[in-house]
Amino acid sequence: MTQTDIFHYPPELFELLIETIPLLNRSKKSVILFFRGAGVPEKLLKDISDKIETDKDSINKFEIARTILTRVNEKTDTYIRERRELLKRIVEFESFTNCWESDQYKAKGLVAEIRNIVNVKDTFTRMKHEKENEQAKHTAEYNKKVEKIKERAELIEKNKKEFYSLFGISNPHERGKKLESVLNSLFSIFGILVREAFTLKGDNGEGIIEQIDGVIEIDNQIYLVEMKWKKDKIGGEDIFAHLGRIYHRTGAQGIFISASGFSDSGIIASKEALINKAILVLTDLEEFINVLDNDKDLLQYLKTKIRKAIIDKDPYTKP
Incomplete structure (x- = not known):
């Protein structure tokens, strides 16, 4: 799993983000501001922002989160930074008093679950990197040994010929x-x-x-x-x-x-x-x-x- 893979949201994390972001923001406009603050390009937000201004009852906070997250998650390479920043903002979220009182406990639980998923993925990534580094080290050591064996064999062959020539x-x-x-x-x-x-x-x-x-x-x-x-x-x-x-x-x-x-x-x-x-x-x-x-x-x-x-x-x- 590469660093890019961590921030390309898999299904379980994707659904958790859809549930969590609306709870961390009281209003629909706040949800848009949350995405905007994470660096999500305006072109991914404008049509939804316009809809809120003209017909705010036609869409709820969860639909807003799902639509924008889908757009951000669709292009693996294009929005790596934005996906990373969104996760960072959520796992570092601490001001739950800004949430609706009825949403605070659920929001805390969801953030904790997201933190756990991110930490697990980070751990597996580190483990993979460590394993790859260890394998590279073993390969280098093996190649070094093979080279030494080859050099030794060449020296022995040279020595043998010199012995015969005596x-x-x-x-x-x-x-x-x-x-x-x-x-x-x-x-x-x-x-x-x-x-x-x-x-x-x-x-x-x-x-x-x-x-x-x-x-x-x-x-x-x-x-x-x-x-x-x-x-x-x-x-x-x-x-x-x-x-x-x-x-x-x-x-x-x-x-x-x-x-x-x-x-x-x-x-x-x-x-x-x-x-x-x-x-x-x-x-x-x-x-x-x-x-x-x-x-x-x-x-x-x-x-x-x-x-x-x-x-x-x-x-x-x-x-």
Whole structure:
């Protein structure tokens, strides 16, 4: 119901106005003045006003009210202001002593009933507007969420392509710099707090092609992350080196990412660390590809691996 609808008199209100206006005005001329005071155009009043002057007994106050109200109510858009003003004058009417004494109580009752109808309509209008505003708010929020999901999906797709492209890069340093960017972006996309950005370290000697280190936070726990892209599988020596960094940071745990897998000695070294209350989760680079290809949540995936390491003493599980 719009504001216009409130002042376009429905049948029940229309009939009440026809009964009320004559009671609020003692004479036929007073009824005309009441409408004139509300801004009703003279062209809607003149023929009735002339009739009162020439043959006042040919029409009564109720017929006057019905005729003028019908004219005012016929054109929805034209007389909005006049309909509004008429209602305003009635609901704010207080001088019932100006009515005929025999009409006062009835006039008060009718005005009260009109006030109630107007208030109810106003209430429903406000409720409708509030509902529409709430719906608009929900729609905006929904669209915002959809847009975020779309943007996230686009970022994941971009990240996936960049991950795939790593395997086609032969230059170790170039590949390492790109991997650095991919890891930082990937953790950010999945809401994993990167405390220290992944950066390229090390050199090209001793079979190490590149080494990437960073620090992330999962469930308020700090994890030192090391990524190595070697020709051979990661063995115990590399695992113990990373464990040394973990032991030197109070309360820290670790994640080791390998592009070439882990040897038996590397897995055993990680299991032994669990005995000493140090968590070192082993992850293949291909697992990240699997997460992206199958629309998995990287954060939940890592949480599952961490729980498996703690509960099952298995640092190299693949959920």
